[in-house]
Amino acid sequence: MSDKQSNGYKGMFFTWLVMTAAGVVISLYAPARLMPTSMSDNMHLTILTMVIFSVSAAPVAALVYTVALHALRHWVHRGEGVPAAAKPVRENGVVVTSWVLGSTILTIFLLVWGLGALAVDNGGNGKNPLVVNVTGQQWLWTFSYPGTNVSSPTLELPEGRTVDFHIRALDVTHGFWISNMGVQVDANAGTTTEIHTTPNALGTFDIRCTQFCGLNHAFMVTTGTVVTPAQFQQWLTSQSAKA
């Protein structure tokens, strides 16, 4: 290997190192700030997964950008005619082994983490869950609370109590998405889908449809509120009296 080549690879390694460091820093700070504020354990896990996956992807992305930059800057033929072919990368044992091994380890890690997160998400739904029937139809969400006569165009939830959403659609497929709670599942006609979460922060949140469902899909959005258990009981009582 010539000195020029050696310096080139050192430069690439340094560029990769700097880009990886920048990618890791961005991955640690950006997702939590760009994603909706967490209001449940599901959302906390979603944000953590995004951070872990972004950090894991940082060195790979940095390698791609480094090679692209280096190619644009140094691997340009400015002479006449077609240059002689370089030695194929597939014949470089170190590169091929590193690439296959690195990709395998990374993929297995992402798979194990993803399955683990999914298992946590689908885990036990807690004691005494609150069941909320969610109905999606063009182009509104409505919510009813079994055991009461309460139904509402907005969603009211008590803090700290597991909520079982029973989701269905009356016409086409809709997507039930509470961005702050990491809850997103399709609402299908003719079947009821269940998903659960436990709100752990007071406040309001938006509920949107994530499946293009026709003319007014963009307006199929409503609000929800997490209140204290006492406030929730008061709300149920007041709504029940009005119904």
Add this chain to the structure above:
Amino acid sequence: MKKSSAYGAALLSVLLGGGALAAGGYALASATPHEQALDCKITSPGNCSITISSYPDSAAGEHGKSGGAHPDWVSYSNDNLVVPANTTVHMTIDQYDSGGALNNSFFSHVWINGAHGTATYQIPQTTGSVTKYGAPQTLSGWNTNDIGHTFTLRGIPGSGTNLFVSIPLPADPATNSVTVGDTTYSSPVIVQFSFKTGSKGVYDWNCEFPCGGSREGQFGYAMSSFGYMSGAMTVQ
């Protein structure tokens, strides 16, 4: 080509392309699919009134006497309502259409500004050739299986005021006929209600009675096209 000229040409191309995209985006954003605006008439400070109708076809509304492209589609008379901000809107809907069953009983109840509320209704009563309306009756809900249409207005989260309004319009009992424009219908059911507007914005409303036919849930055709069973309400 000199290097500086090449850079200049590249920059110009980017600027022209960006300009064309911006102009196209602005034109699309400014375009409205809705018909001529119907203004809410100010009746006193903080109050205005507006009247629309729901028809069993498209021959008496904004599509003209011919009924436009789809004369047999059910329609509201106007799809572009303009109301003032922070004002109580007194709305009247003349409902000329027959009815049927809702697919969600939620919409059989009256909702005003996000809460259970009341409206009034008057059903036409005929004696021979004479049609009379009695005093307005309170409407808090209606038989789920006898709904003509609904007027359902959605709020926008974060807009300050809960604008959600949903009014079940009782099915027209098909009494003596009246003429609207060149078209004859049975005398309408009259429904009146009031709600308060909040901040400025464009809000969206539609009918939640499955009256469109065609697709799943009967929400196709007139339900899925601008200018029939849905519209905009501009609060300004």
